[in-house]
């Protein structure tokens with residue numbers, strides 16, 4: 001389990017992370033979601049003892065990183081896939097890491113097999129594609145067989161096959177009972193990968209909840225209606241305070257409404273409907289609205305939900 005408690009990081013006057021508290025539990029993939037610059041990498045670096053918090057702390061199975069007796073056996077991380085000596089082979093790179101951390105060398109071939117790099121184990125890591133480098137980074141994270149894994153944007157720049165592989169691999173690690181914490185700036189990606197989400201914007205917590213709950217709330221709801229009585233229905237819906245756009249003579253788009261609501265309104269006034277369809281706005285657009293600046297967004301997502309003020313600062 002990973003616990004962030006009141007985590008804050010300032011770089012001079014820049015506040016990268018502010019009073020961030022959340023919990024990451026084992027047995028599922030938890031997505032760490034936020035737009036570029038939201039503070040995900042900074043938070044992950046603090047988790048791994050690579051950056052010192054200005055305030056607050058991170059506990060890994062109840063301890064600070066610096067207190068862990070065998071860090072690599074407790075928590076494995078992929079932060080920067082290109083962090084290898086370019087002239088070393090994949091196997092030599094992992095052997096060097098294993099040796100310096102008291103991990104038996106036989107584990108090297110095990111992890112190379114797990115990530116599908118056994119056939120290229122003796123090739124120069126500097127010549128690896130991004131996808132292969134990511135696999136090597138994951139192999140390094142797995143060397144100590146840790147129960148906790150932290151991956152920073154592992155699918156960035158990968159082709160669909162690479163993305164699919166990493167997604168399935170992370171889900172497999174979680175299914176073994178491990179704690180898997182993975183960052184991304186794409187809600188659509190996290191919706192397919194993670195069961196639980198920690199969402200941040202401008203260094204502050206926006207929500208911690210299940211992915212389903214977040215996605216259900218993130219998409220804007222609208223109802224598309226096609227009807228010979230569109231004009232009358234437009235008037236009725238407007239009278240109820242709904243925002244209605246007419247997209248064609250017989251077609252309306254009614255925002256923040258449900259199909260039940262519009263269907264019943266039409267029935268009450270004996271208006272014939274030819275189509276009644278629920279429409280979802282783009283998930284990414286909704287996500288940017290929720291995490292970006294200059295938005296007023298009220299959410300009741302999860303226990304730790306916060307409310308964004310017009311300046312985008314959570315309170």
Ligand SMILES: Nc1ncnc2c1ncn2[C@@H]1O[C@H](COP(=O)(O)OP(=O)(O)OP(=O)(O)O)[C@@H](O)[C@H]1O
Pocket residue numbers: 011014015016034035036037038039040041042043185
């Ligand atoms: N060493 C540093 N010195 C000054 N500012 C920094 C430093 N590291 C990060 N920042 C700033 O802190 C903020 C958070 O950055 P961070 O890299 O953690 O965000 P992120 O969510 O991981 O985004 P990205 O996906 O773009 O890396 C950004 O505004 C960034 O410019």
